[in-house]
Every structure is written in C-alpha cells, then in structure tokens.
Amino acid sequence: MEMIAGAGLIRTKYSGIDAWKGGSATGFSPWKHCESPSYSPKNPGACYAVKSSSGYEFSNFFSVADSQFPLKASAGLHGTSRGMNAAAATGNGAFTGGNRAEDVNDAFSKVLPHTVLEKDSAAFRAILAAIASVALAAENQRRHDVFPVKSEVPVDALRQGRLVESRLVYRQTFVIRSYEIGADRTASIETMMNHFQETALNHVWMSGIAGDGFGATRAMSCRNLIWVVSRMQVHVEQYPAWGDVVEVGTWVAASGKNGMRRDWLVRDYKTGQILARATSTWVMMHRKTRKLSKMPEEVRAEISPYFLDRSAIKDESMLTQKIIRLDGNAQFVRSGLTPRRSDLDMNQHVNNVKYIGWMMEGIPPTILDNYELASMNLEYRRECGQSDMVQSMVSLEPSISDSPESNGVSNGTSNGASNGATHTFSHSAASPTRMPELKITDVNVGFLQFVHLLRMESDGAEILRGRTRWRPKNLPLP
Numbered sequence: 001m002e003m004i005a006g007a008g009l010i011r012t013k014y015s016g017i018d019a020w021k022g023g024s025a026t027g028f029s030p031w032k033h034c035e036s037p038s039y040s041p042k043n044p045g046a047c048y049a050v051k052s053s054s055g056y057e058f059s060n061f062f063s064v065a066d067s068q069f070p071l072k073a074s075a076g077l078h079g080t081s082r083g084m085n086a087a088a089a090t091g092n093g094a095f096t097g098g099n100r101a102e103d104v105n106d107a108f109s110k111v112l113p114h115t116v117l118e119k120d121s122a123a124f125r126a127i128l129a130a131i132a133s134v135a136l137a138a139e140n141q142r143r144h145d146v147f148p149v150k151s152e153v154p155v156d157a158l159r160q161g162r163l164v165e166s167r168l169v170y171r172q173t174f175v176i177r178s179y180e181i182g183a184d185r186t187a188s189i190e191t192m193m194n195h196f197q198e199t200a201l202n203h204v205w206m207s208g209i210a211g212d213g214f215g216a217t218r219a220m221s222c223r224n225l226i227w228v229v230s231r232m233q234v235h236v237e238q239y240p241a242w243g244d245v246v247e248v249g250t251w252v253a254a255s256g257k258n259g260m261r262r263d264w265l266v267r268d269y270k271t272g273q274i275l276a277r278a279t280s281t282w283v284m285m286h287r288k289t290r291k292l293s294k295m296p297e298e299v300r301a302e303i304s305p306y307f308l309d310r311s312a313i314k315d316e317s318m319l320t321q322k323i324i325r326l327d328g329n330a331q332f333v334r335s336g337l338t339p340r341r342s343d344l345d346m347n348q349h350v351n352n353v354k355y356i357g358w359m360m361e362g363i364p365p366t367i368l369d370n371y372e373l374a375s376m377n378l379e380y381r382r383e384c385g386q387s388d389m390v391q392s393m394v395s396l397e398p399s400i401s402d403s404p405e406s407n408g409v410s411n412g413t414s415n416g417a418s419n420g421a422t423h424t425f426s427h428s429a430a431s432p433t434r435m436p437e438l439k440i441t442d443v444n445v446g447f448l449q450f451v452h453l454l455r456m457e458s459d460g461a462e463i464l465r466g467r468t469r470w471r472p473k474n475l476p477l478p
Contacts, residue, residue: 154167154206156202156206159172159202160172160173160174161173161199161202161206163206163207165308167207167306168251168306168307168308169249169250169251169308170199170202170203170206170207170249170250170251171247171248171249171250172198172199172202172247172248173245173246173247173248173269174195174245174246174247174248175243175244175245176191176240176241176242176243176244176245176246177242178242181241181242184473185241185242186239186240186241186242187239187240187241187244189234189236189356189360189373189376190353190356190357192234192236192239192266192276193234193352193353193356194353195246195248195266196248196250196264196278196280197351197352197353199248199249199250199264200215200250200262201214201215203250203251203252204216204217207306209302209303209306213225213226213227213287213346213347214226214227214345214346214347215227217299217302217303218302219296219298219299219301219302220284220299223296223299224286224287224288225284225285225286225287225293225296225299226284226285226286226287226347227260227282227283227284227285228282228283228284228285228292228380228383229280229281229282229352229380230259230281230282230283230379230380231280231281231377231378231379231380232278232279232280232281232352232376232377232378232380233278233279233280233313233375233376233377233378234276234277234278234375234376235276235277235278235313235374235375236275236276236372236373236374236375237274237275237276237277238273238275238276239275239372240268240275244268244269245268245269245270246266246267246268246269246275247266247267247268247269248264248265248266249264249265249266249267250262250263250264250265251263251306251308251310252303252306252307252308253307253308253309253310254304254307255281255282257294257295258283258284258293258294258295259281259282259283259295260281260282260283260295260303261279261280261281261282262279262280262282263277263278263279263280263310263311263312263313264276264277264278264279264312265277265312266278277312277313278312278313279311279312279313284299287347290383321377321467323377323379323451323465323466323467324451325453325462325465326393326394326395326451326452326453329395330393330394330395330453331394331395331396332362332363332364332393332394332395333362333391333392333393333394334358334361334362334391334392334393334394335391335392335457336389336391336457337358337361337389337390337391337392338388338389338390339354339384339385339386339388339390340386341386343386344386348385349383349384349385350383350384350385350386350388352380355378355380355384355454355463355464356376356378358390358392358454359376359392359394359452359454359464359466359468361392362392362393362394362452363394363450363468367448367470370472370473371448371470371471371472371473372470372471372472372473373468373469373470374447374469374470374471375468375469376466376467376468376469377466377467378464378465378466379464379465379466380463380464381461381462381463381464381465382461382462382463383463384454384456384463388456388458389456389457389458390454390455390456390457390463391454391455391456391457392452392453392454393452393453393454393455394450394451394452394453395450395451396448396449396450396451397449397450397451397467446471446472447469447470447471448469448470449467449468449469449470450467450468450470451465451466451467452464452465452466452467452468453465453466454466
C-alpha cells in the first residue's frame with residue numbers, strides 16, 4: 001500500500017491498471033494482464049481481468065499483495081472497452097471515510113457498470129472487503145508508528161484542550177470574541193478571569209476525577225464539599241486583542257494542609273509570548289452548612305497525583321502582603337450593587353469573577369480611560385448571595401513609595417514620579433450615592449495603586465479586599 005499525504009488516505013501501488021489488450025480468456029497470462037509499472041509476477045496485486053470479444057472476465061482469484069481471495073463466480077462485462085484504473089475510485093487514488101468497504105463499494109460503482117455489480121455483487125463485495133481490510137491494516141500501522149501509545153496526549157477537540165507534561169498541565173486555546181473586549185478592542189480583565197475559571201473546571205473534568213459539583217472531585221461530591229477561592233494574584237503583561245488566539249495553561253499544587261493552589265499561564269498562541277500570570281489558593285466549604293472544612297484524606301488521595309510544584313509568579317510577596325481595610329472614609333464609593341440571578345454559579349453564590357466587575361465600578365472613569373490594570377491582589381472574605389446589596393469602596397494607596405512599579409503616592413492627593421513628573425487629583429468627600437470626580441493633569445507619570453473593599457450595605461461585613469496597580473495605556477512594555 002502507498003500512503004498519500006493527508007489523514008487516512010490510502011492508495012494501492014497498482015494505480016493505472018488496465019485490462020490486457022490482447023488474446024482471450026483461454027490465453028490469459030497472469031503476469032501480462034497488468035500494465036502498471038509497479039506490477040511484478042511475484043506481487044501481481046490486482047484482479048485477474050482479461051478482455052475478450054464479449055468484454056471483461058475475472059479469474060477465480062483476486063490478489064492483493066501476496067494474498068489471494070477466491071471469488072464465487074466470474075463476471076462478464078459487456079460494453080465498450082475501458083481501462084480499469086484503481087486510482088479512479090475517488091479521483092485521486094485515495095480511499096477515504098475510514099477505509100470502509102461501503103465507501104470503496106460506492107467508489108467502484110462510479111467506475112463499473114451497475115450491471116456488473118447487480119450480476120455478481122457477492123464477488124465484488126469480496127474484492128472490496130479485501131481492499132478495505134488491507135487499507136485499514138496499513139492505516140492502523142501508520143497511526144501506531146506516528147502516535148505510539150507512550151506519547152499519546154489526551155485531547156478534547158471540542159474544547160480545544162489537552163493534557164500535557166505527563167498529564168499534569170492542562171492547556172486550552174481561546175479566541176477573543178467581540179463580546180469579550182472593551183472600547184479599546186482588547187480583552188477585559190473579567191474575560192481573562194473567566195478563562196482561568198473555565199480551564200480550571202475543564203482540567204478537573206479531563207483528568208477524570210470530576211464529581212457533580214463546580215470543579216469538585218467525586219470524593220468531595222459524596223461529602224457535599226465544594227471549592228471556594230480565598231486568595232488570587234494576577235499579573236497582566238499585555239491584553240490580547242479582538243480576534244487573537246490565546247493558550248491558557250493551568251496546574252495545581254498543595255497549599256498547606258487543607259488548601260490547594262492553582263496557577264495559570266497565558267500565552268499568545270502564535271508567538272508564544274507570555275501575556276499574563278496568575279496564582280490562587282482554594283479551600284473547601286460544606287455545601288449545606290457554608291462552613292469551611294478540612295481536606296479529607298480521600299480527597300487528598302484523588303488530587304495529590306496531579307500536583308506539580310511550579311509557580312507561575314516567581315515573586316509571591318505581594319500575594320501574602322496585607323491589604324489595609326478601608327473604613328467609611330474611602331475616597332470613592334459606589335453603592336446599590338445588587339447581584340442578578342445570572343451572577344450566581346451552580347453553588348448558588350455570586351461567581352468570584354463578578355466581584356472584579358464590582359471593584360471596577362468604584363474606579364473613577366478618568367482612570368479607566370487612561371490607564372489599564374497591570375496587576376491585582378484579592379482576598380475573598382465571605383460569599384455573597386442574590387439577596388445581598390453590595391457597596392464598592394476605593395481609595396488611592398496611602399503609601400506605596402517602596403513599590404518599584406509606583407511613582408510614590410504620599411498623601412492620597414498627589415503623586416511624585418522619580419523623573420520629576422507630577423499629577424494632581426481633585427475630589428470631594430465621598431457619598432454613598434455619588435462618586436466624586438477625579439481629574440488628572442498628567443496621565444503619563446507612571447503607575448497608580450488603589451485599595452478596594454467590597455462590603456455588605458446592610459451590616460458592613462467584608463466580602464473582598466483588593467489591591468490594584470494601574471499603568472498608563474501608552475506606557476511601553478519593558
């Protein structure tokens with residue numbers, strides 16, 4: 001058999017077979033019947049067909065390679081003389097559709113008269129079955145040679161995801177859609193957070209340990225346990241644009257005695273450039289009591305074989321750095337934020353990505369127009385339900401003079417960059433129902449840093465603390 005470029009395409013070496021142009025059936029010589037240059041007496045590899053005055057006749061054997069298959073009867077082909085070319089089966093000498101006998105039968109029916117197939121269908125079926133068997137065996141051998149079992153990579157074609165690196169890392173590709181971008185045609189931070197969540201869930205599913213919960217394993221589902229995120233740190237080097245294809249890789253590791261760590265790495269699919277890094281810490285909660293739980297040994301036994309001791313973010317000092325708590329004196333306040341039903345996940349609490357959107361509600365529009373989020377640290381304090389009303393509070397960091405990314409906010413009203421550039425913020429006292437205006441006299445001065453607090457309006461209970469760093473949109477990347 002001869003392989004043709006492309007998946008599953010098989011062609012015999014005897015394309016170009018023509019019936020013997022002289023003599024009769026009684027004078028048939030098996031090593032003269034085929035004019036194919038690849039034909040040899042030791043490997044005739046074709047049906048023994050001769051042309052007589054009444055048409056074509058087949059001998060009582062069909063030969064493929066060194067094997068012969070008996071036919072039940074001979075068949076006469078009445079009509080005009082025609083060449084019998086195996087390559088005409090599909091127009092390019094290929095058998096497609098998985099090399100099934102039915103596909104080959106359909107192909108031959110386009111070349112041979114229907115009278116032949118009707119007169120002796122059993123003989124032709126035997127021929128076709130032999131061809132299909134040999135072709136399928138060759139294709140299976142090719143797949144075995146190209147994709148040996150030891151190097152197989154589990155692939156989910158529908159989700160465009162696969163397990164790699166000894167099945168410890170899950171990678172999935174995403175196309176940035178039009179509904180995932182902002183006014184500047186780049187993906188929003190919420191889009192990237194949704195990609196993180198999607199890959200985490202698909203990782204558990206494709207590893208074969210998923211239960212019926214939101215990323216929960218089988219042992220967790222049996223004990224009514226669910227995962228909840230407690231901390232997250234995200235660094236964005238560059239936001240992908242509309243139509244870009246990104247590849248998100250994720251893996252897990254242990255975090256203390258009762259937690260699990262999950263990391264992500266986002267790359268441009270075409271160039272391999274790293275676009276974002278993220279790490280997070282997860283703990284277990286009882287689905288019904290809503291109380292945190294220790295990790296059962298059965299759960300640890302399920303997930304520990306998938307642990308990979310690797311960090312997406314090398315410097316994790318910011319992950320553990322304490323975030324100050326904002327009181328009622330926050331500079332910017334946005335009140336009346338109410339969860340919608342679509343904001344709830346299958347565990348019946350507000351999805352953690354929604355919290356990011358509420359944090360952004362407290363950022364002044366001037367910052368959103370001129371800056372982009374470079375990094376954020378989040379501390380999740382408690383869950384939020386559909387009936388809760390949320391307040392978003394934001395203030396400039398009181399002192400970030402030690403931060404290498406900052407330009408040194410000293411008193412919350414003015415910043416001084418190391419190059420001498422300054423900018424001034426003007427704002428009025430915060431009101432629960434009104435956000436003060438923020439004016440920037442110079443937007444190209446460096447990084448800004450804010451602290452955030454999401455809290456219940458009813459009793460002031462903390463939902464989330466956060467710290468965000470913002471860079472000018474026109475700031476060149478290092």
